[in-house]
Amino acid sequence: MPRIVRVAVPVPLPRLFDYRLADGSSMPSVGCRVRVPFSGRDLVGIVLACDSRSDLADDQLKPVSEILDAQPLLTSELIATLEWASRYYQHGVGEVFDTALPALLRGGRELPQAGVAGIALSPTGRQECAQTPPRAGTRVRALVECLEAGSVATAALDQNLPGWRASARSLRSRGWLEDVRLQGAIVGDCPVAAPALNEEQQAAVDAVVSGVGGFAPFLLDGVTGSGKTEVYLAAIGEVIARGQQALVLVPEIALTPQTTRRFRERLGFDIAILHSGLSERERGVAWLSAARGEARVVLGTRSAIFVPLPKPGLIVVDEEHDISYKQQDGFRYHARDLAVFRARSLGVPLVLGSATPSLESLANAQSRRYRLLRLSRRAGVARPPSLEIMDLRNKRLDQGLAISSLSAIEACVGRGEQALVFRNRRGYAPVLFCHACGWSAECQRCDRPLTLHRGVARLRCHHCGSEARVPATCPACASTTLAPQGQGTERLEEVLQQRFPGTPVVRVDRDSTRSRSGREEVLERLDVPGPRILVGTQMLAKGHDLANLTLVVVTGVDQGLYSVDFRAGERLGQLIVQVSGRAGRAERPGAVILQTHHPEHPLLHALIGGGYAALARGLLNERRQAGLPPFATFSLLRAEAREQADVTAFLKIAVEFARASAPDITAHGPLPAPMPRRAGYQRSQVLIESIERSTMQAFLPEWLGQLRKRKEARKVRWSIDVDPVEMG
Ligand code: ADP
Numbered sequence: 141m142p143r144i145v146r147v148a149v150p151v152p153l154p155r156l157f158d159y160r161l162a163d164g165s166s167m168p169s170v171g172c173r174v175r176v177p178f179s180g181r182d183l184v185g186i187v188l189a190c191d192s193r194s195d196l197a198d199d200q201l202k203p204v205s206e207i208l209d210a211q212p213l214l215t216s217e218l219i220a221t222l223e224w225a226s227r228y229y230q231h232g233v234g235e236v237f238d239t240a241l242p243a244l245l246r247g248g249r250e251l252p253q254a255g256v257a258g259i260a261l262s263p264t265g266r267q268e269c270a271q272t273p274p275r276a277g278t279r280v281r282a283l284v285e286c287l288e289a290g291s292v293a294t295a296a297l298d299q300n301l302p303g304w305r306a307s308a309r310s311l312r313s314r315g316w317l318e319d320v321r322l323q324g325a326i327v328g329d330c331p332v333a334a335p336a337l338n339e340e341q342q343a344a345v346d347a348v349v350s351g352v353g354g355f356a357p358f359l360l361d362g363v364t365g366s367g368k369t370e371v372y373l374a375a376i377g378e379v380i381a382r383g384q385q386a387l388v389l390v391p392e393i394a395l396t397p398q399t400t401r402r403f404r405e406r407l408g409f410d411i412a413i414l415h416s417g418l419s420e421r422e423r424g425v426a427w428l429s430a431a432r433g434e435a436r437v438v439l440g441t442r443s444a445i446f447v448p449l450p451k452p453g454l455i456v457v458d459e460e461h462d463i464s465y466k467q468q469d470g471f472r473y474h475a476r477d478l479a480v481f482r483a484r485s486l487g488v489p490l491v492l493g494s495a496t497p498s499l500e501s502l503a504n505a506q507s508r509r510y511r512l513l514r515l516s517r518r519a520g521v522a523r524p525p526s527l528e529i530m531d532l533r534n535k536r537l538d539q540g541l542a543i544s545s546l547s548a549i550e551a552c553v554g555r556g557e558q559a560l561v562f563r564n565r566r567g568y569a570p571v572l573f574c575h576a577c578g579w580s581a582e583c584q585r586c587d588r589p590l591t592l593h594r595g596v597a598r599l600r601c602h603h604c605g606s607e608a609r610v611p612a613t614c615p616a617c618a619s620t621t622l623a624p625q626g627q628g629t630e631r632l633e634e635v636l637q638q639r640f641p642g643t644p645v646v647r648v649d650r651d652s653t654r655s656r657s658g659r660e661e662v663l664e665r666l667d668v669p670g671p672r673i674l675v676g677t678q679m680l681a682k683g684h685d686l687a688n689l690t691l692v693v694v695t696g697v698d699q700g701l702y703s704v705d706f707r708a709g710e711r712l713g714q715l716i717v718q719v720s721g722r723a724g725r726a727e728r729p730g731a732v733i734l735q736t737h738h739p740e741h742p743l744l745h746a747l748i749g750g751g752y753a754a755l756a757r758g759l760l761n762e763r764r765q766a767g768l769p770p771f772a773t774f775s776l777l778r779a780e781a782r783e784q785a786d787v788t789a790f791l792k793i794a795v796e797f798a799r800a801s802a803p804d805i806t807a808h809g810p811l812p813a814p815m816p817r818r819a820g821y822q823r824s825q826v827l828i829e830s831i832e833r834s835t836m837q838a839f840l841p842e843w844l845g846q847l848r849k850r851k852e853a854r855k856v857r858w859s860i861d862v863d864p865v866e867m868g
């Protein structure tokens with residue numbers, strides 16, 4: 141009788157593949173990795189089922205080349221979650237498993253060792269340093285003194301002896317050091333004490349802790365600086381005291397060294413960190429330490445939602461409204477929504493925290509699916525910042541900044557404090573324009589203006605990444621009157637530095653923080669005490685804690701007020717509140733200036749009058765009346781090709797199928813995408829709408845199955861996005 145395994149293979153096909161086991165090899169468990177041949181290649185897949193029968197004839201079954209794990213790498217819960225996610229998001233099961241596994245394990249190499257990385261003095265090191273100890277007072281001496289007591293985790297050295305790596309290199313060259321693996325390493329001598337929680341914080345912790353042991357979803361709605369993180373930490377403390385694991389998700393840019401340090405210091409032991417800035421090896425090791433149940437706390441970004449948790453206790457999603465939780469290409473999952481699913485199947489409490497909860501989560505709180513926990517005041521002595529609308533109509537502007545905004549900045553830095561100027565556009569200027577003939581620099585592949593980047597002297601397309609040199613004269617009329625129009629962060633940095641020559645101006649955007657050294661330099665400059673002006677994009681809305689920041693000037697508000705995306709109002713409100721929340725986090729009060737040409741806009745009024753809560757209430761009512769999510773569910777079918785006719789032909793069939801097959805489904809389109817052309821491709825889409833999620837879920841597989849069979853589908857690149865957060 142043949143012995144068959146069904147394998148999730150990392151290829152973009154929505155099915156499993158059968159392989160037979162070679163004679164004499166033992167049956168692998170479900171959840172183990174196997175190496176299998178696939179159209180001439182050698183791929184690593186995961187065993188999802190074992191069987192004695194296959195639909196394929198015996199001679200068509202290829203043998204498994206190698207069984208890579210003796211024990212399953214994935215828990216049965218995680219396997220079930222991924223299979224569910226593959227169905228829910230209509231994405232091939234092989235690619236779903238491929239996304240969930242860290243690259244290190246996907247390669248099929250041997251697994252790294254257990255425990256955390258550490259170093260110790262080698263026998264030679266011990267001997268020689270007893271005879272000739274390094275000079276007193278040096279860093280090398282400090283490191284040796286640390287190690288004389290025994291081996292130390294590298295994470296602990298990061299924490300307690302910054303700059304130790306250079307000293308380690310010099311000791312290593314003398315043969316004094318050796319690498320070791322430590323179990324459950326202690327980072328600090330003792331955890332840093334927690335502040336005494338206030339009443340609201342305590343009530344929140346009590347509620348979460350009373351839910352431990354079963355599924356219990358909470359929405360922790362707490363203004364910025366109200367001490368949500370302290371609530372997470374206290375609840376985590378309870379969970380690990382019971383020998384269980386906690387998983388904490390944070391948005392990519394919020395996972396700074398500061399955050400990591402805070403968790404490590406307060407918990408007093410090493411935690412597993414997972415984010416895209418780590419090496420493959422570091423991520424693989426962190427993932428495995430969670431999978432082996434060694435890591436008691438895992439702190440990570442979006443993809444950390446896929447760590448196995450053999451001893452689950454609690455899941456936390458901080459800044460749950462953040463759109464970086466949605467993967468925007470390939471397997472388009474939403475980590476927050478998967479967190480809800482996982483918490484339910486694991487039977488653990490889930491805390492979704494935010495100062496600006498998504499309308500989805502607020503609706504769930506209103507309908508009592510989530511229990512609402514509120515932190516209404518800032519913790520400690522900090523007060524909420526005051527919000528002021530600056531009417532720009534008929535006002536003189538200096539490079540997009542009102543004169544009164546500039547005076548406020550001047551007064552702020554004059555008091556020795558820090559000011560933040562928010563501008564959600566990087567580069568020098570969004571347009572390079574010819575005053576003689578009206579020409580402007582455009583991307584040939586996207587039909588959108590190219591952004592001028594002056595520092596690197598390039599024109600760059602922010603949509604497709606293509607670049608051009610900056611012309612000296614107008615390509616249309618040869619005039620020399622080319623001028624940058626509008627302001628990006630780079631230009632504001634220049635303007636503010638000229639205007640305030642004695643005050644350091646620090647720019648924080650994707651350009652200034654792209655490289656590791658750039659990032660480190662920016663972080664260093666942010667930590668120097670004294671007056672300072674920060675200029676930046678939404679990267680400044682969260683992340684690094686900025687002390688002594690008392691003024692925030694928000695520019696570019698108007699671009700968000702009149703957008704076609706139905707989520708624009710929610711996004712703008714969240715952004716304004718989050719950026720504003722950076723001000724006045726310590727003793728001194730903060731002020732926020734919103735520059736706008738539309739001071740009467742209802743969104744701004746709601747925000748000033750009743751804060752985010754009032755705005756969100758209004759927006760939710762609008763969504764209910766208009767039948768928009770969260771009161772309906774959407775799926776977006778996107779298609780692109782060189783020829784518009786191919787795109788239209790495919791999407792027309794899609795609409796016909798939808799209209800013919802499902803009465804409870806509405807299909808809109810084909811519609812041009814918000815960017816109808818990108819990177820040389822013509823782009824359109826079809827929006828599918830239903831009231832009930834179950835209707836959508838029943839419809840999609842049938843519909844996509846029909847589409848896949850059509851020859852028109854092979855002429856376009858297409859994808860389905862279930863619960864899209866971007867409508868383009
Ligand atoms: P959030 O996560 O809601 O933005 P944090 O947990 O970061 O807020 O807390 C904001 C600041 O207030 C931090 O510096 C924190 O140490 C401090 N803090 C939090 N809770 C308390 C408390 N109960 N007493 C004193 N300080 C607190």
Ligand code: ZN
Nearest residue numbers: 574577614617
């Ligand atoms: Zn011209």
Ligand code: ZN
Nearest residue numbers: 583586601604
């Ligand atoms: Zn382009």
